[in-house]
Amino acid sequence: MTKYILKRLLLLIPVLLGVSVIVFFIMRVFVPDPAPLVLGQKAPLAVREAWRESHGLNKPLYEQYFSFIKGALVGDLGKSYETEESVTKEIFSRFPATIELAIAAIIISSFFGILIGVVSSVKKNSIFDNLGMILALIGVSVPVFWLGIMMIMIFPGLLHLPTGGRIDVLLQPKNITGLYMLDSILTGDLESLADAFRHIILPATVLGMYSMAIVARMTRSSMLEVLNQDYIRTARAKGLPEGKVVQRHALRNALIPIVTVIGLQLGALLGGAVLTETVFGWPGIGAYTVHCITDVSDFPVVQGIVLLIACVFVLMNLVVDVIYAFLDPRIKLNKKEGSS
Amino acid sequence: MERKKDSQTTTASSATPEQKLHHSRARDMWAAMFDNKAAFIGLIIVVFLILIAIFGRFFVTDPTIGHGHESPPSSEHWFGTDNLGRDIFSRVIAGTGISITVGIVGALVSLIFGTILGAIAGYMGGKIDTIIMRIMDMVLAIPSILLAISLIAALGRVYDKTVLAVIAIIVVAIPEFARIVRGCVLSEKENDYVQAAKVIGNRDFSIIFKHIMPNVMSSLIVRGTLEVSTAILNVAALGFLGLGVQPPHPEWGTMLSDAHKANAIFSAPYMMIFPGLAITITVLAFNMLGDGLRDILDPKSGR
Numbered sequence: 001m002t003k004y005i006l007k008r009l010l011l012l013i014p015v016l017l018g019v020s021v022i023v024f025f026i027m028r029v030f031v032p033d034p035a036p037l038v039l040g041q042k043a044p045l046a047v048r049e050a051w052r053e054s055h056g057l058n059k060p061l062y063e064q065y066f067s068f069i070k071g072a073l074v075g076d077l078g079k080s081y082e083t084e085e086s087v088t089k090e091i092f093s094r095f096p097a098t099i100e101l102a103i104a105a106i107i108i109s110s111f112f113g114i115l116i117g118v119v120s121s122v123k124k125n126s127i128f129d130n131l132g133m134i135l136a137l138i139g140v141s142v143p144v145f146w147l148g149i150m151m152i153m154i155f156p157g158l159l160h161l162p163t164g165g166r167i168d169v170l171l172q173p174k175n176i177t178g179l180y181m182l183d184s185i186l187t188g189d190l191e192s193l194a195d196a197f198r199h200i201i202l203p204a205t206v207l208g209m210y211s212m213a214i215v216a217r218m219t220r221s222s223m224l225e226v227l228n229q230d231y232i233r234t235a236r237a238k239g240l241p242e243g244k245v246v247q248r249h250a251l252r253n254a255l256i257p258i259v260t261v262i263g264l265q266l267g268a269l270l271g272g273a274v275l276t277e278t279v280f281g282w283p284g285i286g287a288y289t290v291h292c293i294t295d296v297s298d299f300p301v302v303q304g305i306v307l308l309i310a311c312v313f314v315l316m317n318l319v320v321d322v323i324y325a326f327l328d329p330r331i332k333l334n335k336k337e338g339s340s
Numbered sequence: 341m342e343r344k345k346d347s348q349t350t351t352a353s354s355a356t357p358e359q360k361l362h363h364s365r366a367r368d369m370w371a372a373m374f375d376n377k378a379a380f381i382g383l384i385i386v387v388f389l390i391l392i393a394i395f396g397r398f399f400v401t402d403p404t405i406g407h408g409h410e411s412p413p414s415s416e417h418w419f420g421t422d423n424l425g426r427d428i429f430s431r432v433i434a435g436t437g438i439s440i441t442v443g444i445v446g447a448l449v450s451l452i453f454g455t456i457l458g459a460i461a462g463y464m465g466g467k468i469d470t471i472i473m474r475i476m477d478m479v480l481a482i483p484s485i486l487l488a489i490s491l492i493a494a495l496g497r498v499y500d501k502t503v504l505a506v507i508a509i510i511v512v513a514i515p516e517f518a519r520i521v522r523g524c525v526l527s528e529k530e531n532d533y534v535q536a537a538k539v540i541g542n543r544d545f546s547i548i549f550k551h552i553m554p555n556v557m558s559s560l561i562v563r564g565t566l567e568v569s570t571a572i573l574n575v576a577a578l579g580f581l582g583l584g585v586q587p588p589h590p591e592w593g594t595m596l597s598d599a600h601k602a603n604a605i606f607s608a609p610y611m612m613i614f615p616g617l618a619i620t621i622t623v624l625a626f627n628m629l630g631d632g633l634r635d636i637l638d639p640k641s642g643r
Contacts, residue, residue: 018478023490030494037497137378137631141624143573145580146596146616153609271483275577279600289486290581293493302490310481 019310027299037297077304096178098284105208113212117219139213148206148279164281203280211265222254263320372636379632385625393437400430420610423602431590446571454517462525476515484512524556558637565630569623
């Protein structure tokens, strides 16, 4: 097992290096001189020159790339063009907001996705099944930003929910993890917890909608397959109540592919966060990326964020594969290695 | 079954056996299509949308001309007019052409590139396979919307943003097709019939396209149909971020972006409701058709 994980980790290196090349290429080769974009067309030549010098843009491209990689390995991603602060600092001051949103979205989508999938499969072809699958179909079809706008139109008025930000400024809990809900639990501040919850519920639901639909479909088809197995018939034949058959025998076995799908949704969620955060004014790295790209051409930050998200994404894929192997003893990792 | 046999014998008298087989397969597909409710509804909506895309503009006013100020839906302007007084109904109709074209062309081009890359990787194997598939992994490791906005941000000042948006949508979809085709080529490559074709002197190119590709066709059609909806969603998302099809072209995502910037969410909700509904219905139709086609063509693959 350890050998397998190590081997997979080693294989990640070329992929991540490749991602860094792609991002660097897009940001630095396509835009050879960002000075006029950042400082404005009218900035005097001497100022531009000094600015380029301070950001190391006068060196040859390959040297710039190597210093980018060397820095990235020790967590130094350069300086932001906009604020002249360290990129790492800029990113990590906003990353917890995105993580909190993504975790909330995963919880919502897994809970409701599995619930809908199980009900659909147990009551196959009933009205619940049809409604559940129609909801899942809409979930994969509706654009996330439009769903967000519709939610803002309907719910805040009905339920008195806030439509922007993470928390009321006055209620902000002490910063421990940066995840406000967790921080307010740790400090025992129930008022903050309630306020953070009211802020996160709409954006997390919107962000989780697509994943919920995917999880619901996967759960349904996985459950239907399992429910046809002999051991389910045996469990029923020995007189187990249907609830127990579904919970203990069917869902447990059906969970393996479902867990995989949930894990793989993280990539979709981080991508969807770009749009959701823009609609809800959520102060995470998604909205920040859009700001850095469209308003200020802050390319070092964009490079850093794309690299970070790619890291999270490939590591998550690896974690999913490992969990998969743990859950399903039939999978022999060594065999898989040999055949691939 | 009986009915099928009858019609086959009556129409097939002049056809070769190969044509006969082909005809009956196409007929089976049509029959299955009519049986699969979701696929059938999806197909009807898709056909309807394509008709709107082609002929819609003859029935509406010029989508770029303003008619006074912003106004709510009325008998004259069914969906109301936007902040520049342009008729939203005309703009939604005109937007159908843009989205459907981008969706279908985008999916088709990425299918072609993905197929070529996947076929080369699977057939050649070895180092070429590793290089191609590692590059595909790299593209897959970057969320598609991030890759697309980076591309447009870097090149958008020099090149046309609309063209860049379409290119970005094509690039991010290629790896999925390459994977499907490579997988199929790998599994077919070792079969006796491929070896036989090689022995009798067929060139690699003709082996891949004449003998192997027909086996992967159904997966590609299914994936391609679903990709149309992904492409439409992506171009709308880019439009919403202000990086897609540029104004005054009435692309649905760009329309939503304009409305969002004009703070229309409470003052003029109709500016946001209709373009979004149009995106949802179009994507829904292609998804229903794609899911249905999967059930018909590719029943093993599941969801």
